[in-house]
Amino acid sequence: MSDIVVIGAGQAGAALVSKLRAAGHAGAITLIGAEPVLPYQRPPLSKAYLLGQMDEDRLMLRNAEFYADNAITLRLGAPVTGIDAAAKTVTLGDGTLRYDQLALTTGSIPRRLPASLGGDLPGVYTVRSLADVDAMRPEFRPGRRLVIVGGGYIGLEAAAVAAKLGLEVTLLEAAPRILQRVAAPETSDHIRALHARHGVQILEGIGLDRLLGETRVCGVRLADGRELPADFVITGVGVAPATALAELAGLTLDNGIATDAHGRTSDPAIWAAGDCASFPWQGGRLRLESVQNAIDQAELVAENMLGAGKDYHPMPWFWSDQYDTKLQIAGLSTGYDRIVTRGPEGEAVSFWYYHGETLLAVDAMNDPRAYMVGKRLLESGRSPDPARVADPATPLKTLLT
CATH class of the missing domain: 3.30.390.30 (FAD/NAD-linked reductase, C-terminal dimerisation domain)
Known part of the structure; x- marks a missing residue:
């Protein structure tokens, strides 16, 4: 029986360990997460949870009893600091953990505005983790002024929540239109009109010069010199695959952690799935950032860790709720x-x-x-x-x- 360690306790990690046990793996399974909470859903964070329509318990993918009943060891609030691929060990703050097979489901990390642009000022937030949203929730009070930097789905969903709660919202997008990277002009036009009907001001094709403030953010300066007041700022300028541990392990990187069609990395004992992983697709490589991909790819990797030998053929789907x-x-x-x-x-x-x-x-x-x-x-x-x-x-x- 082999010991399997999974690093990353998000949607992919939770799906992978659940599938391993359901598929009959009898050896030890350990799921390691940097956050001190059970694996949870991220999509509701910028929607129902931020609106107060979903409590923390309902965010959780499984309760603690599920992991105990399935003999899945949880190491939560335990950031991994290194991987020794030759020794097959993972280093945590309190020691090392040996594995026979390792899976990386480390997800992605939000891109942040640099400190030189004021990105480290108090009152500047990103929407990625439960802790992020808990920190910003007290800011959402009627009449306050919110500036959102970034016109992707995260920024637009946060704008919708803020407008519904009675805030004054301005959204900045440096590209010529919102959603330019992921949607056609027709979809952008539809979403822009939707936000306009709810009082959100969207400024497109305008870059950010810097955030303003000394002890706390108080506004933004645009590239054309205009200044906008802000009580707080949310940045949604994209994410990057979390590959730091893979790099330490000497794994091949290519738009994320490069895997073969089965989900195996350049190290035969290490696998990857979810936002952090890229896989062969139509002669190139593809990396998908979605709940559906995290689950489907992770479950396939779990089967392949047990010898199934299946190729991954994604059938992508996504969703966004706004108003x-x-x-x-x-x-x-x-x-x-x-x-x-x-x-x-x-x-x-x-x-x-x-x-x-x-x-x-x-x-x-x-x-x-x-x-x-x-x-x-x-x-x-x-x-x-x-x-x-x-x-x-x-x-x-x-x-x-």
Whole structure:
């Protein structure tokens, strides 16, 4: 029986250890997490939890009894400081732990504004961990002024929560439009209009010069010299894969921890899954930052650690909740050259990404039927005629036949 150690107690780590035991691994399993709390869901942090609609207990993926009942040893609040791949040991603050197989599910870390731009001032927050959100929650009081730096999904979700709670919100995006890296202009336009209806001011194509303040942030200066007052600031300028431990272990890095199609790294005894891992995809490498990928990839890695020998074939999907709008995304839009719009029909609209005649992805706003149909089409490798998609007289379900 082999001893398995998993570093990273997030969604991927929790899924991996659960799958190991469910798949019949009889040896020791240890899950190590830097945070002093049980593995929990991150997506609700910037939505329901920040709004006060979900308490901490409901964030937890499993209760403590689950891990005890399945003989999974938890080492929480225990940052790992090193990995000796030759000796097959992991170093923690209170000693070392030996492994036969090791899995890295270290996730990603938020990019922060440098101290030279005021990024270390009190009152400047990121949205990544439970501790991050607990620290900023007292700031969300009606009438206060919030500036958000970054127009990705995290920044936009935080803006929606703040606006609903009665704050004055300004969001800055240095790129020409919000969501430029991940969505078509049509989706950006829809989300921008949604925020405008709720009083959020979005400034696009404008860089940040620096944050203002001496003992605490009090405003921001834009690249064009304008200054905006702020009672606090949230930065959402992206994340980077957490690869520091992998680098210490001498593993190959390539847009994250490079793995083969099975999830194995350049060290045959070490595996990786989730936000931190990149894997072979269509002649290149792909790294996905999503709950669904973290779970699916981690469960596959667990099976492969036990000898299954399965390749990873992702079927990506994502979601974002903003106000009363639910955006659901199926597929990967990279390489699209055409957008087909279906709707709007009431509050529902969907945007279908094509490359030539091949369907790549679907963005569906308050349209779960379009999302489900698009997801099933993508999973089966079928591409409906774009003209039929755009025609409101075409029932969605007939696209599947």
